[in-house]
Amino acid sequence: MADPKARPVTLRSIADQLGLHISTVSRVLNGPAEDGARAASGDTAERIRRLAAELGYQPDPHGSGLRTGRSRLIGVLVPRVSDLVLATIYEGIDEAAGERGLTTIAANSLDDDEVRRTRTKMLLARRVDGLIFGDARLDDAFLDRLAADGVRFVLVNRRAGNHPSVTPDDRLGGRLAAEHLLDLGHTDVAVIAGPPFASTGADRTAGFLDHYRDSGIRIPDARVLHSAFDTAGGRAAADTLLRSPDRPTAIFAVNDFAAIGALGAARDHGLRVGADVAIMGYNDTPLAAELPIPLTSVAVPMHEIGRRALELLTRLLAGEQIESERLAPILAPRASTGAGQTGP
Amino acid sequence: MADPKARPVTLRSIADQLGLHISTVSRVLNGPAEDGARAASGDTAERIRRLAAELGYQPDPHGSGLRTGRSRLIGVLVPRVSDLVLATIYEGIDEAAGERGLTTIAANSLDDDEVRRTRTKMLLARRVDGLIFGDARLDDAFLDRLAADGVRFVLVNRRAGNHPSVTPDDRLGGRLAAEHLLDLGHTDVAVIAGPPFASTGADRTAGFLDHYRDSGIRIPDARVLHSAFDTAGGRAAADTLLRSPDRPTAIFAVNDFAAIGALGAARDHGLRVGADVAIMGYNDTPLAAELPIPLTSVAVPMHEIGRRALELLTRLLAGEQIESERLAPILAPRASTGAGQTGP
DNA sequence: TCCCGTTGCCCAAACGTTTGGGCCAAACGT
DNA sequence: ACGTTTGGCCCAAACGTTTGGGCAACGGGA
Known part of the structure; x- marks a missing residue:
């Protein structure tokens, strides 16, 4: 890699060693495309490149940054x-x-x-x-x-x-989630929507509600809960939803972690996830497929x-x-x- | 923050504006402690600092990096x-x-x-x-x-x-895990040890085995499986362990994700985690406490x-x-x- | 009065790079 | 033989900063 106690290798050290000017070395080492030929003969260029490689030359970003402004x-x-x-x-x-x-x-x-x-x-x-x-x-x-x-x-x-x-096309993702739950026969559904300021949660929720509305089912506002994106937020929101006697049969959490929290809440309420209540997440985190109860999710690249x-x-x-x-x-x-x- | 189309504010621009030399400005803006007094009068220093703040001066790392080598x-x-x-x-x-x-x-x-x-x-x-x-x-x-x-x-x-x-003191952590399982009466235990090249897995495993040995119980080599640190690795290792008729009553995975995989494998084998088989992880990932079946783990700061x-x-x-x-x-x-x- | 020590500042060099503009010689055209 | 091009390279300035060394002016002590 680098010699033990060698002085840092710079354009000048290469140029001096080859009896060339520093600018020639710079041009050769930069744009082989256009300037390469203009800068030096094929032979010289080759010698420069070889020595640079041998010494492990790496341009100093401070120098070039200072000069180029980038x-x-x-x-x-x-x-x-x-x-x-x-x-x-x-x-x-x-x-x-x-x-x-x-x-x-x-x-x-x-x-x-x-x-x-x-x-x-x-x-x-x-x-x-x-x-x-x-x-x-x-x-x-x-x-x-x-x-x-x-x-x-x-x-x-x-x-x-x-x-x-x-x-991600979150609006579409929300529709996919709705389509899935509707296909399974769920008409009384709820959404754990994440914080209101994030477009992800908002768009997923909007797409979800859109699809249900297009199918003639209106989801009441009370069925949409805002929460943090994390497990604790999901658990709290799901708890609120599930403790009511007219609890929804399915919950769409706009984020896998919130969904995992919801899983825990369902268990606390003695509900069998997948049978008594359907829960799905979003993002298809690697964990989703590996959970003890594999989590339905919407995969996003x-x-x-x-x-x-x-x-x-x-x-x-x-x-x-x-x-x-x-x-x-x-x-x-x-x-x-x-x-x-x-x-x- | 920065003026719309202003030229970048440099030491020189500040110095010129104040009729001072660039080096004076530099010294004032750098070490108020020792050089501060030597560099300029209290009054001058104050003017410099005020203007610098007003213009939002931020030293260019390229310049200083070039000069200082850091x-x-x-x-x-x-x-x-x-x-x-x-x-x-x-x-x-x-x-x-x-x-x-x-x-x-x-x-x-x-x-x-x-x-x-x-x-x-x-x-x-x-x-x-x-x-x-x-x-x-x-x-x-x-x-x-x-x-x-x-x-x-x-x-x-x-x-x-x-x-x-x-x-983390992984050796100690391994002992804590062993102590916990032993206290619960588990004498036939297995370890999902992670990859052999990582000290974390190795030390946790070693500490775990140490404690059992110190308690007079020798864990056979076949009870220690190497795996990847992720869910898939944990699932595969646990599957191997649980499919055998003389399966262990407890599994210590050196990592929460591997433990989550093991949870899944246990479920696949129709075993109730916590009752039929004990499973614990390591690191106390935020997820551990929130899982549908909360995961015993070893918390690490x-x-x-x-x-x-x-x-x-x-x-x-x-x-x-x-x-x-x-x-x-x-x-x-x-x-x-x-x-x-x-x-x- | 002279000397010395501070105070308060300026000077200049250096760090490594890029790049517009040279300049000399060889090659080429007529 | 003489102009023109071009290949191949060098020159020098600039980017913004830090820092060892000045150098005046001023105040105080002898």
Whole structure:
């Protein structure tokens, strides 16, 4: 890798060693495409490349960043990296970034406005070239302000205003969930809708209600509960729903973790999930299929969403005109709604 | 935040605006402690600070990095950020880093040697000041080599050789698990031990076996199965254990996800977890308590481990002598081993 | 009065890179 | 033989910061 105590290898050390000028080395090592020929003879170029490889030359980002004004750094702000959904999206982002020689910096916003501001400021202080936000709120003054300031960013998972975004088609996902439960005969259903400020929960809920309405069934407002996206939130909401005597026969949680909480609540109430009450989640977290009672869910290509978000951002940074993308979800029926395994 | 179309605010722009020299501004804005007084009069210093704040000056890391040779960047390599355990540790790292004005860069190694090398090289190319590895292997030639090359790093979660590390006291944790199962009367027990190269699994297993041996019970080798740390791995291992007629009465999985897989396998075999068979995990993931059948686990202060790792690294970077730390785990007994809730 | 120590600031170099513009010689066209 | 192109390379400036060393002016002690 690197010699034990060697001085850092720079363009100058390579140039001196070869009796060339530093700029020649720089040109050769940068754009083999157009400038490659102009920069040096094939022979010289070859010698440069060989020595650079041998010494393990890696351009110093401080030097190039200073000169070019670009850092090749991408900031990624998410509610929490320990949230499996966002972590998976982040992996997609990071993977695509790596392929382009970009480095990502992740930070948690905890869905808190104050934290968002300070973390964003830190990322900008690091001179990131662009940002990806995974914590957009439906009415997001902060993002509007940022956009007005000329900061370049795209949104992922959650949409907001008409800032460019890559999200699952949550409206469609909500319809798929409704279709599934309706096919199973559930007409008295409830929704654990997540916090009201997240487009994911809101759109999934809206799609779900749409489908029922289109089928002539109106779901009363009392059947839609807002909650946190986590297990505790889901458990509390499900508990409220199930303790009533006219409890719903099926519950759609807009997030797998909330659904797992609902599973626990159902058990506390002595209900057999899949038989006495149907419960389904959303996102098809790896855990869903592996639970003791496998959880019906709506699969979302999270990794791919992350990749696309980074691609979109690089196109934005390149000055191209870009448009938001919605990726289609797929239903994954399992035992928690009494459905069999997928397959014929 | 930043003016719409303003030129970037630099030391020079501040200095010019105040009719001062750039170096004066730099000194004032850097060390108010010692140099503060030497640098400028109280009055001048005040003017500088006020203008800097007003313009929202943020030092350019490229400039300072170039000059000082330090990037204030910390690289963090983990198997996967989407693994809840490592994600939580990472959050601790990042939190502590933020408090010190450091920025972390996370990367996935997927526990693959080739990926580790390339990702580490990328981080070094970014000129990180130090590294934190969460994917150490018991016999880790790569880390040895890195240390020999003078790269500064600490390990987290997993230990290796005598590189400095911050880990849970896994040996103790294993003993706690054994003690719990033994107290419940289980003498025929099995271990789902995780992959053999991870100190976590190995030490937990060793501690577990130690305690049984100390109590006069020898667990046969066939009762210790290696597996992946994830749900699928746990399910497969548990399936092997439970399909035999002389199946164990209790299973200790060294990781909650493997334990969840085991829960599923138990269900597949028609066994009631907590009654017919006891199953326990490790790490006390937030999920453990929320599962339909709450999972007995061993709680580990993951967030704190992350914080400590970063502190250790900063001390190392400051040239101090440092020593590895082990943090004590706590048993969290729940229904999956037939234990009641915690409490008196 | 002279000297010395502070105070308060400025000067300049250096870190490593990129890039617009040279400049010399060889090759080519007529 | 003479102009023009082109290949192949060098020059130098600039990006923003830190930091060791100045250098005046001023105040105080002898």
